[in-house]
Amino acid sequence: MHAPAPKPDAGLLDDLPGELMMWVLIVSELLVFGAGLAAFLSVRISDPAGFAAARAALDPALAGINTVVLITSGFLAARSLDLRLGLKRAAARWHLAGAMLLGAVFLAIKFQEYAAKAAEGISTDTHAFFTFYYLLTGFHAAHVVAGIVLLGLVAWKDAPRNIEAGAAFWHMVDLVWVLLFPVIYVLG
Template sequence: MSDASASMLDELPGELMMWVLIISELLVFGAGLAVFLSVRLTDPVGFAESQDYLHRTGAALNTIVLVSSGFLAAYALRWREAAQRLKARLALIAAALLGVVFLIIKGAEYADKAAQGIGPETNAFFTFYYLLTGFHAAHVVAGIVILLLVAWKDEPRNIETGAAFWHMVDLVWVLLFPVVYLLG
């Protein structure tokens, strides 16, 4: 590897392998969204009707929750670098707790769909809805664990790595929300 590419890799926040994971996950979510949009072209009316069963307000609230959580994760690094270790740890724990809030809101939507008899087999829209949002929810769970581990082992490099993963989780939701919930 040349010195120039080695220095570029050294400048990445966090760990290189986390970036490999993040990029691979973004590619998977990107492929899922591309297929969702392609299938949507075959049944725009059915997809629009199915969207009406979603909780757009809850999803918008979840967007605010995750963006706020990402803000706390970013500030945790600043506070840790400023030798404000307690503030950094509390910010990471608060970010993780907001992840739990996200899951509670998403769980309420899933429960409502189940009560209406709507599941992944209902139609193509709901197959993709459950696949994409469920896969994202699994990443939220993983992110919560990462944030809590990083709060415990709160070295700046660990916080950078954990925050990078959490920002990927935020980014994916910021893309899922308009495509799944709002695109008419």
């Protein structure tokens, strides 16, 4: 008789909360944005004065408000999982709706920022700073849109593991922003 196959050890990966594939996504997104930020500051070395002049056209106050909006939105998304685990489905859904609403506020502020730049005739070709600015903040904004859709889906199909996955994506968007904001809007 064959001995029963040994039960695989609970590996390091099993310690991660939530879905493993969501963590793979989080790490890959961090790598992409991280490479973008490193490239941004690398290019800045050749023209720090030009970058500083370009950065002066940005409005860090608006971006700062967006930081508050996104962090608060992340809190609501995280709280929704706790509420769902506590079997408070309606409250969990309201929190997810709040997170989505704040995500929409973030996008509205971002749109206003882009519109102001466009009105000043600033485009991706104006300066290398703005090429990175539009690329990185635009790519991040696209993730905010995807996150809002995802939060809507998990509010509908509100199994705890679904909410956990949706909220994890949202927190990744949050995480990227807290690193992107100081580099682009203050140090750039």
